[in-house]
Amino acid sequence: MGAIRNGRTSPKPYRLRKPLISPKSQSGAQLPWAERLLGHPGLLTIAYFLSLTVIIALLLLIPAASREPGSTSPIVALFTALSALSTCGIPVENTATHWTVFGQAIILVGVQLGGLGVMTFAALITLFMNRRMNISQQLLTAREVGVTKLGEVKGVLAMVFATTFLMEAITFVALYPGLLRLNGHHWGIAAWEALFYAVSSFNNTGFTPDASGLYVNNWSVGLPVMVSAFLGTLGFPVLHEMSRTITRRLSPRRWSLHTKLTLSATFVLVAVSLIWFLADEWNNPALFANADASTRLRGALSSAVMPRSSGFDLSWVPWVSDETKLYMSVSMFIGGGSSSTAGGIHVTTFAVLVLTMLATFQGRDEVTAFRKRIPGRIVRSAISMTMACAIVVFVASMALMQVTGRSLTDALFETCSAFSLGGYTVGVADEDNPATMVILGAVMFFGRIGPMTIVYAINKPRGSVVIHYPDEPVSVG
Amino acid sequence: MGAIRNGRTSPKPYRLRKPLISPKSQSGAQLPWAERLLGHPGLLTIAYFLSLTVIIALLLLIPAASREPGSTSPIVALFTALSALSTCGIPVENTATHWTVFGQAIILVGVQLGGLGVMTFAALITLFMNRRMNISQQLLTAREVGVTKLGEVKGVLAMVFATTFLMEAITFVALYPGLLRLNGHHWGIAAWEALFYAVSSFNNTGFTPDASGLYVNNWSVGLPVMVSAFLGTLGFPVLHEMSRTITRRLSPRRWSLHTKLTLSATFVLVAVSLIWFLADEWNNPALFANADASTRLRGALSSAVMPRSSGFDLSWVPWVSDETKLYMSVSMFIGGGSSSTAGGIHVTTFAVLVLTMLATFQGRDEVTAFRKRIPGRIVRSAISMTMACAIVVFVASMALMQVTGRSLTDALFETCSAFSLGGYTVGVADEDNPATMVILGAVMFFGRIGPMTIVYAINKPRGSVVIHYPDEPVSVG
Ligand SMILES: [K+]
Numbered sequence: 001m002g003a004i005r006n007g008r009t010s011p012k013p014y015r016l017r018k019p020l021i022s023p024k025s026q027s028g029a030q031l032p033w034a035e036r037l038l039g040h041p042g043l044l045t046i047a048y049f050l051s052l053t054v055i056i057a058l059l060l061l062i063p064a065a066s067r068e069p070g071s072t073s074p075i076v077a078l079f080t081a082l083s084a085l086s087t088c089g090i091p092v093e094n095t096a097t098h099w100t101v102f103g104q105a106i107i108l109v110g111v112q113l114g115g116l117g118v119m120t121f122a123a124l125i126t127l128f129m130n131r132r133m134n135i136s137q138q139l140l141t142a143r144e145v146g147v148t149k150l151g152e153v154k155g156v157l158a159m160v161f162a163t164t165f166l167m168e169a170i171t172f173v174a175l176y177p178g179l180l181r182l183n184g185h186h187w188g189i190a191a192w193e194a195l196f197y198a199v200s201s202f203n204n205t206g207f208t209p210d211a212s213g214l215y216v217n218n219w220s221v222g223l224p225v226m227v228s229a230f231l232g233t234l235g236f237p238v239l240h241e242m243s244r245t246i247t248r249r250l251s252p253r254r255w256s257l258h259t260k261l262t263l264s265a266t267f268v269l270v271a272v273s274l275i276w277f278l279a280d281e282w283n284n285p286a287l288f289a290n291a292d293a294s295t296r297l298r299g300a301l302s303s304a305v306m307p308r309s310s311g312f313d314l315s316w317v318p319w320v321s322d323e324t325k326l327y328m329s330v331s332m333f334i335g336g337g338s339s340s341t342a343g344g345i346h347v348t349t350f351a352v353l354v355l356t357m358l359a360t361f362q363g364r365d366e367v368t369a370f371r372k373r374i375p376g377r378i379v380r381s382a383i384s385m386t387m388a389c390a391i392v393v394f395v396a397s398m399a400l401m402q403v404t405g406r407s408l409t410d411a412l413f414e415t416c417s418a419f420s421l422g423g424y425t426v427g428v429a430d431e432d433n434p435a436t437m438v439i440l441g442a443v444m445f446f447g448r449i450g451p452m453t454i455v456y457a458i459n460k461p462r463g464s465v466v467i468h469y470p471d472e473p474v475s476v477g
Numbered sequence: 478m479g480a481i482r483n484g485r486t487s488p489k490p491y492r493l494r495k496p497l498i499s500p501k502s503q504s505g506a507q508l509p510w511a512e513r514l515l516g517h518p519g520l521l522t523i524a525y526f527l528s529l530t531v532i533i534a535l536l537l538l539i540p541a542a543s544r545e546p547g548s549t550s551p552i553v554a555l556f557t558a559l560s561a562l563s564t565c566g567i568p569v570e571n572t573a574t575h576w577t578v579f580g581q582a583i584i585l586v587g588v589q590l591g592g593l594g595v596m597t598f599a600a601l602i603t604l605f606m607n608r609r610m611n612i613s614q615q616l617l618t619a620r621e622v623g624v625t626k627l628g629e630v631k632g633v634l635a636m637v638f639a640t641t642f643l644m645e646a647i648t649f650v651a652l653y654p655g656l657l658r659l660n661g662h663h664w665g666i667a668a669w670e671a672l673f674y675a676v677s678s679f680n681n682t683g684f685t686p687d688a689s690g691l692y693v694n695n696w697s698v699g700l701p702v703m704v705s706a707f708l709g710t711l712g713f714p715v716l717h718e719m720s721r722t723i724t725r726r727l728s729p730r731r732w733s734l735h736t737k738l739t740l741s742a743t744f745v746l747v748a749v750s751l752i753w754f755l756a757d758e759w760n761n762p763a764l765f766a767n768a769d770a771s772t773r774l775r776g777a778l779s780s781a782v783m784p785r786s787s788g789f790d791l792s793w794v795p796w797v798s799d800e801t802k803l804y805m806s807v808s809m810f811i812g813g814g815s816s817s818t819a820g821g822i823h824v825t826t827f828a829v830l831v832l833t834m835l836a837t838f839q840g841r842d843e844v845t846a847f848r849k850r851i852p853g854r855i856v857r858s859a860i861s862m863t864m865a866c867a868i869v870v871f872v873a874s875m876a877l878m879q880v881t882g883r884s885l886t887d888a889l890f891e892t893c894s895a896f897s898l899g900g901y902t903v904g905v906a907d908e909d910n911p912a913t914m915v916i917l918g919a920v921m922f923f924g925r926i927g928p929m930t931i932v933y934a935i936n937k938p939r940g941s942v943v944i945h946y947p948d949e950p951v952s953v954g
């Protein structure tokens with residue numbers, strides 16, 4: 001700890017008078033466009049999601065999208081569009097039985113655009129904030145890895161698109177043989193389902209062309225879906241850094257604090273979930289009981305990995321105990337990684353909160369992890385963002401209780417599922433009660449861009465910013 | 478903000494090598510005793526409460542304490558003793574019908590000892606922490622007011638005892654005429670009830686010799702009880718400083734940050750509660766409906782002031798909506814003032830959390846209030862203590878759901894009532910289900926000394942402590 005203190009080499013603060021894009025672009029022709037894009041990523045994200053929501057909803061209202069033409073009400077179309085674009089996936093209509101293949105394709109396009117959109121914007125915001133806060137590190141040291149080294153908007157976009165399509169292609173290939181066998185060798189149906197699962201799983205949407213959960217409850221389909229969904233929750237910067245470990249033999253020791261925190265927090269959360277489900281739900285016939293060892297293991301893994309944001313296999317959810325619903329609510333509230341298709345306050349935020357508590361209880365003034373100090377501003381961002389999200393979830397739950405008369409447990413579960421883009425439902429979202437769709441739609445929208453926008457708003461460049469060195473930032477939104 | 482930054486006159490940190498009691502006592506003969514007392518106030522408080530709980534429980538088991546001799550089980554006696562000593566007041570037996578006057582007197586003694594105990598220890602801890610953190614202010618400036626100027630353990634004790642007995646005497650005198658009239662001029666009964674209400678209200682216990690709520694629902698009894706309970710929630714340092722405003726014409730502008738924050742946060746919480754109850758419970762016959770304006774006003778005031786820690790007039794509580802139960806749970810979780818007989822995380826902690834959120838959202842690195850900066854250590858203490866308390870409340874609520882099968886709303890309400898020492902009950906505490914008494918008893922005990930002990934443990938003197946100036950501390954436990 002002394003070493004870190006001594007590392008504060010520059011007592012004279014560095015002042016930024018205006019948003020700093022990068023030395024390169026300041027002399028380039030693209031500056032105004034890039035500056036506007038980066039100057040208001042929050043507004044841009046909101047505009048992107050709202051306009052796409054309306055377009056997708058209009059497409060879903062086309063009679064050919066529903067198996068019973070004309071059976072889709074505008075609010076159901078809007079809710080489904082928002083659910084797809086936010087990569088939440090709470091269904092009010094059974095995806096397999098209400099929508100035609102055309103309707104499912106619209107939903108799938110929405111999922112893909114939503115996933116790409118949030119990955120892009122989150123990566124840009126992370127990049128932008130890291131740049132601002134890390135300017136000294138970038139200029140003075142050569143040890144930056146990952147996203148801070150990409151250096152350009154185009155590079156980030158290319159990387160996000162390449163990562164997404166590569167992951168989806170691998171998932172597609174892994175899924176195809178199993179689905180071909182399950183579909184009696186109809187190659188067209190198998191390809192369509194493989195595509196649907198591949199996009200839906202990596203984007204953590206949880207929409208499924210098979211609502212019974214039958215295919216997921218099978219290793220040949222379940223395992224690729226689970227792995228793809230899990231990797232999707234880690235977030236783009238972590239995937240990028242992990243791939244560099246393979247392609248450029250980057251030692252895991254030199255991973256950024258962000259990657260280390262994301263991976264260790266994710267590991268702890270999945271392990272605790274596994275223990276919880278085995279301990280509390282062992283006798284739950286929808287998950288474990290009356291099944292062979294293989295099914296039990298798959299049920300345990302699925303329930304440990306999926307709830308944080310993936311939302312596949314809805315079949316067992318309504319049958320868990322109230323305590324498990326609460327546990328899952330907390331787990332969903334925490335969510336997945338930053339700059340990922342997963343929602344929630346994000347695992348790094350959760351890690352920062354826990355580290356803050358540990359540091360405080362040990363009487364340390366500095367929050368540290370992996371021999372790095374987490375800057376005070378990051379700590380305050382994590383705390384303030386979490387409080388704001390908790391208030392939104394709490395108020396929305398109370399509103400749902402009011403309009404449905406359901407219990408707090410169910411209202412909280414459904415709100416956390418919408419906020420974290422988890423996509424599970426205990427039936428509070430109800431097509432016959434438009435108020436539930438309005439409330440949950442608003443929560444989904446907030447869940448998709450709220451935490452990211454809040455943290456950006458907190459950390460955005462101001463007229464005059466004093467910067468201290470040499471902290472290493474963690475994105476917590 | 479510039480002024481405050483410039484106010485940091487001493488860049489060289491002041492180091493404390495060992496716990497500093499006070500310049501006087503270091504040369505006095507009383508040092509070892511005082512040092513031991515102050516060195517482990519957390520342990521001392523735990524020992525005090527546990528040993529008194531056993532003694533009071535044994536006294537309550539005496540046949541003469543129950544109206545039906547022998548009808549009190551050991552666990553009920555222990556729970557009632559803990560409920561009295563912690564100044565919580567959740568009853569498992571009707572105070573008026575189960576206990577004789579002898580039994581009620583034992584409970585009253587428990588309440589008084591519990592209230593004095595916690596006031597004393599809280600004041601000592603506050604004094605001790607303020608001293609350590611404020612040493613520069615004490616030595617260099619002459620503007621300390623209130624508790625930091627008392628300077629000696631004896632002084633604190635004398636002040637706590639004097640304040641308590643003076644407040645109780647005033648309440649007794651204010652109550653007597655009304656109770657004399659209500660009891661048909663039986664002066665003995667009136668005196669006993671006035672004494673019971675006086676002690677129970679200032680100590681925020683909420684035990685009442687009249688479970689129907691009849692007397693409290695009457696201005697001549699209700700108003701003194703309400704005022705006394707309200708003043709009791711403010712806490713000793715605030716009462717002391719307010720009294721100095723009258724006796725020594727201290728300008729409110731020169732009040733400490735602690736007093737200003739406590740009073741403003743309390744005002745906001747009571748005002749919001751008043752609006753909530755009028756808005757959400759207007760048609761609730763147990764509170765407002767079918768009543769004249771005077772009764773409605775009393776109901777609204779009572780429901781706004783009492784729930785945070787006083788717990789008088791249990792009659793209407795089970796009849797509120799689920800949303801109000803949740804609102805009350807939050808309100809109880811926040812609780813009353815530091816160093817008061819009220820529980821919860823305390824209003825200053827809540828204020829620090831809100832101020833931290835506001836500062837972060839405004840991009841400020843410093844948490845400020847009333848032109849003072851709240852030190853980072855206080856902010857982290859507030860956050861960490863709140864998280865720890867939230868985890869305890871959450872886990873206890875889940876445990877109560879498990880052993881009773883009650884809803885989350887009811888379990889959370891009862892847990893928050895125990896944690897905050899609120900004393901209201903929706904019937905989860907059940908004499909036929911000992912597990913509920915064990916869980917709620919543990920929560921009460923934690924609620925009584927947990928927040929205080931956690932904050933003390935965080936801020937206790939360590940081998941070498943670096944202090945920065947000139948922050949003003951707020952006690953948040
Ligand atoms: K999802």
Ligand SMILES: [K+]
Nearest residue numbers: 682898899900
């Ligand atoms: K009480």
